[in-house]
Amino acid sequence: MTSLRAAPAAILGIAAVAAIPLMVHVAFPASEKYYLHLLIQILLWSFIYTGWSLMGRFGLTSFGHGAFTGIGAYVTVLLWNFAGLPPWIGIPVGVVAATMVAVVVGYPCFRLRITGHYFALLTLALTEFVRLCIVGLRDYTGGSLGTQPKRYGDGVSLLALQFEPERVLAYYIAFALWLFGLYIWWRVDRSMDRYALDAASQDEDAAASVGIDVTREKLKITALSSAMCALGGAMFAQYQMYIGPDTIAGLAVSLNIVFAVIAGGLYVMLGPTVGAVFTQLLAESLRVAIQGSATLRDLLGSSALALDQAIYGLLLVLFIIYMPKGILGTAVDWWQRLSRPRQPGIGVAGAANAGAVKAGKG
Amino acid sequence: MDCQLDIFFLEALLNGVLLAGLLALLALGLNLIFGVIDVVWICYAELVMVGMYGINYAYKGGAPFLLAALFGIVLVALAGAILHYLVIRPVLDTPPINQLLVTGGVLFLLQAAATMAFGIEFKNLGIRLGSLNVADMSFSWARIWAFAIALAGALGLWLFLKKTYLGTAIRAIAQDRDIIALMGVDSRRLYLVTSAIGGGLAGLAAALMVLQYDIYPQIGLQFGPLIFMICVLGGLGNMIGGFVAAFIISQFIAVGSSCFHTEWGYAVAFLFFMVAIFIRPQGLFGTKS
DSSP: HHHHHHHHHHHHHHHHHTHHHHHHHOOOTTHHHHHHHHHHHHHHHHHHHHHOOOTTTTTOOOOOHHHHHHHHHHHHHHHHHHOOOOHHHHHHHHHHHHHHHHHHHHHHHHHTTTHHHHHHHHHHHHHHHHHHHHHTTTHHOOOGOBBOOOOOOTTTTTTTBOOOTTTHHHHHHHHHHHHHHHHHHHHHSSHHHHHHHHHHHHHHHHHTTTHHHHOHEEEEEEEHHHHHHHHHHHHHHHHOOOOOOOSSSSSHHHHHHHHHHOOOOOOOOHHHHHHHHHHHHHHHHHHHHHHHHHHHHHHGGGGGGGGGHHHHHHHHHHHHHTTTTTHHHHHHHHHHHHTTTSSOOOOSSGGGGTTHHHHHHH | OOOOOOHHHHHHHHHHHHHHHHHHHHHHHHHHHHHHHHHTTTHHHHHHHHHHHHHHHHHTTTHHHHHHHHHHHHHHHHHHHHHIIIIIIITTSHHHHHEEEEEEEEHHHHHHHHHHHHOOSSSSOOOOOOOETTTEEEEEEEHHHHHHHHHHHHHHHHHHHHHHHHHHHHHHHHHOOOOOHHHHOOOOHHHHHHHHHHHHHHHHHHHHTTTTTTTTHHHHHHHHHHHHHHHHHHHHTTTHHHHHHHHHHHHHHHHHHHHHHHHHHHHHHHHHHHHHHHHHHTOOSSSOO
């Protein structure tokens, strides 16, 4: 019912996002490439964040997703550089590899009921392990300096899945990926697995006692979530044409994923996307503001580079204390409180929460 | 690959033992805080970093090293108390993972603030203590001192917890945080004191680390994961377990680094950690609750 009501708004929203390149073309013809680059990054990260939120929303706070993005990216690029296998083969191999790692680590975790702090710290160790392996295999990976996929021809190729110079094309590839991520989120949200996982995250014993195979359910969502992050990491590598152990793998990426999602909103469909918009725009607008103002430049000097991180960290602390549902989650709550008197019991329509948890309960 | 049971291997082994002392001290503070307050400070290594910068500037400002070290300890102890008061206390009653995440925000903040305030270049106190040479083996005095003082610090904490009234109260609250309030103990004040002690231990570790390592804003990312791994391996909150785990992990690092490349020593240590947790989820010395 809710989804039917939301359908027109969702279509409108998708059409609007699809039309952004046109708007950018009209509004900022001079710096079109720059704005599209920003948008592509937002969409690619949104996909990765959405993948993480599939697990995060059920209390499985993983710091291991930096490992999965790293595996996806590195397997794809290394197969291309050293075995000549195009990403059309490399990406599936990378995704399967990451998923296998996730299952191998996840199974004993869930079987032994490693949760909460222990789960977070264990997955943190996985991230470090993968990062160290990447650095250690420096003959292939370039070590901590990172490496680049070999450019094919002029850098635009279907075979090599290289599209970086064609920004509009890259935008629609990232856009398709983002939609795919939202679709997966929506499917999970409507599935029985979601209720099983919700129950398991509240009380594992009670969930098991009503016949839920908790280990299996958790493993399913972990496999899905890690596969998405690996795919996102690989696509990020294909777009950036550069991979480094700290830009696409490692603890810094894991932390960024977790905190962007929390800032955006963990329990709503577009929360991770809002998180990506928020973090990217914060970093970018600060950079522009500092570059544009001589006073700020003099005041901050080279330390300006870290200003966005500092603000980001401070905001995260404030978010978790005062707004644990994130930007979008809180906004949805307000909206519902405002509209409830008029339409009791019916979820709010709107692209922003087409499949939101709250609306789903309506 | 040239891993032989020769004198260099023994040197690596002994250097591993020396490293273990420092790691054990780092783990001790985190374990104390977890055991008592039931939170994980994911920014613990960043507090150490703050202490290292504090000592660096105090020393370069003309203070003798011991005074600078004392300043570092007090500084981080204060930082620990402030962290608890401003950040942990508001989320104490929310899901435990929030407490871990909120300190993650502090991690970002401290790292970025340090970059802004002190720059990204490596800083060094420039104190050279020389090294002890025994039978072709060489051990830097900085490491030997770190080992000895770390052990003394651990012993000091143990005595404090066993022999003093405040220490007894802290142990009591670790055992049962609900009952303690009925005994007329102000748990809020105890948490604050514990946070300060945990911070003080981080400050002590910082004082030992400035003698061995260069200071830079990201140093926390190098040590943080190791410290967490040691705490979990020993059983979160179990201080003796943390001590033993520090010795195990540091052997992996020291021996692995001497036989292979540095990263592989660390990588194997992390792998060992994951496997060990799967075999004993409560940690090597944890008790099942």
